[in-house]
Amino acid sequence: MKLGELAERSGCSTATIKYYLREGLLEPGARRSATDADYDEGHLRRLRMIRVLRDVGDLPIAAIGAVLAAMDDHDRELHDVLATAVHALGPRRNLPPREELEPIRSEVLAWVEAHGWEVSPDAPALDLLAVALRGARQFWGDTGPEIFERYLLIADTIGEGDLRHIDPIEDMADTIRQMTVGTVVWEQALIALRRLADEHHSRKRFRAPRGA
Amino acid sequence: MKLGELAERSGCSTATIKYYLREGLLEPGARRSATDADYDEGHLRRLRMIRVLRDVGDLPIAAIGAVLAAMDDHDRELHDVLATAVHALGPRRNLPPREELEPIRSEVLAWVEAHGWEVSPDAPALDLLAVALRGARQFWGDTGPEIFERYLLIADTIGEGDLRHIDPIEDMADTIRQMTVGTVVWEQALIALRRLADEHHSRKRFRAPRGA
Numbered sequence: 001m002k003l004g005e006l007a008e009r010s011g012c013s014t015a016t017i018k019y020y021l022r023e024g025l026l027e028p029g030a031r032r033s034a035t036d037a038d039y040d041e042g043h044l045r046r047l048r049m050i051r052v053l054r055d056v057g058d059l060p061i062a063a064i065g066a067v068l069a070a071m072d073d074h075d076r077e078l079h080d081v082l083a084t085a086v087h088a089l090g091p092r093r094n095l096p097p098r099e100e101l102e103p104i105r106s107e108v109l110a111w112v113e114a115h116g117w118e119v120s121p122d123a124p125a126l127d128l129l130a131v132a133l134r135g136a137r138q139f140w141g142d143t144g145p146e147i148f149e150r151y152l153l154i155a156d157t158i159g160e161g162d163l164r165h166i167d168p169i170e171d172m173a174d175t176i177r178q179m180t181v182g183t184v185v186w187e188q189a190l191i192a193l194r195r196l197a198d199e200h201h202s203r204k205r206f207r208a209p210r211g212a
Numbered sequence: 213m214k215l216g217e218l219a220e221r222s223g224c225s226t227a228t229i230k231y232y233l234r235e236g237l238l239e240p241g242a243r244r245s246a247t248d249a250d251y252d253e254g255h256l257r258r259l260r261m262i263r264v265l266r267d268v269g270d271l272p273i274a275a276i277g278a279v280l281a282a283m284d285d286h287d288r289e290l291h292d293v294l295a296t297a298v299h300a301l302g303p304r305r306n307l308p309p310r311e312e313l314e315p316i317r318s319e320v321l322a323w324v325e326a327h328g329w330e331v332s333p334d335a336p337a338l339d340l341l342a343v344a345l346r347g348a349r350q351f352w353g354d355t356g357p358e359i360f361e362r363y364l365l366i367a368d369t370i371g372e373g374d375l376r377h378i379d380p381i382e383d384m385a386d387t388i389r390q391m392t393v394g395t396v397v398w399e400q401a402l403i404a405l406r407r408l409a410d411e412h413h414s415r416k417r418f419r420a421p422r423g424a
Contacts (some may be wrong), residue, residue, distance in 0.1 A: 011350060048351055058305045079418040083411060091403055093270045112405075117412040125407035132401040133344035135268035138223060139260055139393050148401045150373055154366060155402065159409025161362060163417050175418075183410065185347050187403060189360045190367065191303055192325075192341035194402065197371025198362075198395065199295060199316075199337075201327040205293040205375050206387075 003029075010047035015049065025050060048087055049177050053089075057184030063088055071176045078172055079198045083120050085176050086183055091128050099125065105130040111145035116150060162186060222259035229259065237262060237277055261389050263303075269396035275300055283388045290384055295332050297392050303340050310339065317342040323357035327364060364373075374398060375414045 003067030007014045008131060020026040026046060046068070052069065053059050066088035070081050098105070108129045119126070133145055140147075166178050219226045229394060232238040241249030252396060258280070266277050278300035282293050310317070320341045331338070345357055352359075378390050 053348045055308075055350075056343055077419070079415050082414050082418060084402065085412065086407070086414075091407070112408055117408060118415055119408045119411045123408060123411060125404040125411075128400055129404035131268055132397050132404060133392075135264040135397050135400075138267075139264045139397070148405065151291055151398065151405050152403050153371075154331070154370060155405035156410040156412075157362065158363075158366060158406050159413040163413040164412050166414075166417070169406070179410075179414065181347075182353050185344050185351070186363065187406065188345040188347075189341055189363050190406065191399060191403065192337040192344060193360065193363050193367035194370050195298070195303070195337035195395070196329060196331045196335060196341070196366040198374050198391075199331045199335060201371040202294050202298075202374040202378075202391065203291050203330055205378070206294060207289070207406045 001034065001039050001044075003039065006043060006047070010051065011042055012047050012051055020047070020050065023065065025061070025068055045177065049181055052181050053184060056188055057089060059089065059092065059184070063090065063092060067176075067180050070175055074172070078175065081172070082176060082179055083123075085180050087120070087122065088126055089180060089183055090124055093128075095127050095131060101127055101134070104134055108133055108145050112152070115156075117156075128203045158190070183197060213251050213256075214248065215251065218255060218259065222263065224259050224263055232259070232262065233295055235273060237273070237280055257389065259394055264393050265396060267300060268400055271301065271304065271396070275302065275304060278396065279388075279392050283385055286384070290387065293384070294391055295335075297388050298395055299332070299336055300335060301391065301392060301395055302336055305340075307339050307343060313339055313342045313346070316346055320345055320357050324364070325369075329368075370402070 001009070003014055003017065007017055007143065010017070013021075017026065032038050040157075047050040050064055050068075053064050054061075068083045070084040072086060073081060073084075095101075105126050108193060109119075109126055111167060112119060112129075129145075129148075133143075133148070136147055137143055162182060165182070166175060213221070215226055215229065219229055220278075222229070224232075229238065232239060239252040241255065244250050262276055262417060265271050266273075279297045282296040282300060285296075288296075302341065307313075311366075317338050321338055322333075325332060331343060341357075341360070345360070348359055349355055374394060377394070378387060381397075
């Protein structure tokens with residue numbers, strides 16, 4: 001297909017597509033003439049992935065590039081590639097330097113491992129969990145990771161369900177697309193739904209009875 | 213207590229405390245002399261709340277100011293104040309203009325209401341849920357909010373549990389502190405734990421069998 005059709009089907013403008021081509025996020029199309037190239041379904045799938053990571057995941061281009069680079073590395077085992085790709089997604093936010101978090105980070109890692117989880121010691125999510133525990137301690141006083149126990153059990157159920165939707169694969173690139181897009185789409189949905197659930201249950205609990 | 217003790221007990225530097233005083237996030241202490249003021253437990257509680265919202269919630273000062281302003285408005289009912297305070301927490305991120313999201317936002321609102329949830333039509337979480345659904349459609353094709361059904365049921369369980377930890381209150385300011393700090397601390401813990409759970413279940417599912 002021509003650039004115009006690729007733009008229309010992907011929902012990205014031609015200017016955006018040209019930018020991704022320049023940045024190397026997208027392979028050049030097959031040359032048809034000096035000014036014209038031909039794009040295929042592979043380009044379209046890749047653009048759709050980039051678009052969701054950008055719009056739903058609110059991710060900078062550098063992070064998307066890191067996900068794509070992991071996906072293009074065909075020499076590694078799938079579960080390694082997946083970990084690299086998903087780690088590139090963040091969580092992206094301001095965090096204190098890792099050295100500062102180290103003791104509390106080790107503590108939360110030991111705690112999740114004690115629950116039988118096998119995770120990479122490099123996972124950025126461990127930094128975030130350490131920050132959450134540090135904040136809980138600042139506010140509620142000395143406490144261990146076990147204050148998050150209820151959430152860990154719920155997260156385990158969520159994770160098991162998330163993976164049930166991913167087919168054991170023939171196509172590695174497709175699995176990585178599904179996992180990375182799933183990570184950001186479902187995470188945002190979960191954040192939104194928990195906020196709404198808290199608001200609903202807060203109203204039920206705190207609203208003055210009718211007629212009061 | 214003096215400024216130095218307030219700094220030590222709150223974990224905020226004296227420069228930071230002076231900045232919060234200038235910005236009006238913190239009431240001035242009782243004057244003891246031209247250069248000296250006296251701070252009380254109320255100042256300390258407020259500073260600890262600001263610190264967690266900043267460090268764990270990654271919130272800008274303006275958002276924290278909006279939460280505090282809602283907390284200081286004593287003429288409204290608790291559930292209204294809570295909604296205002298929690299809405300001020302975001303979710304804070306780049307979102308398309310609300311007009312652009314309107315049709316899909318109405319769709320997700322109708323869907324959560326059909327599940328018996330009572331939420332404010334202004335809730336920022338509805339924008340985020342709309343963005344997540346729009347992304348899901350871009351990537352997986354036409355689908356309704358019911359693709360998030362499993363997450364809604366889990367969020368309902370989470371929300372019910374979250375509120376169980378908040379005592380039906382005598383002290384309104386304390387309830388708001390617990391709710392806002394809880395919103396950010398538990399949210400970050402949930403994001404982190406779901407990412408780790410996904411990684412664990414992904415390894416279980418995709419790792420090549422040992423010896424293969």
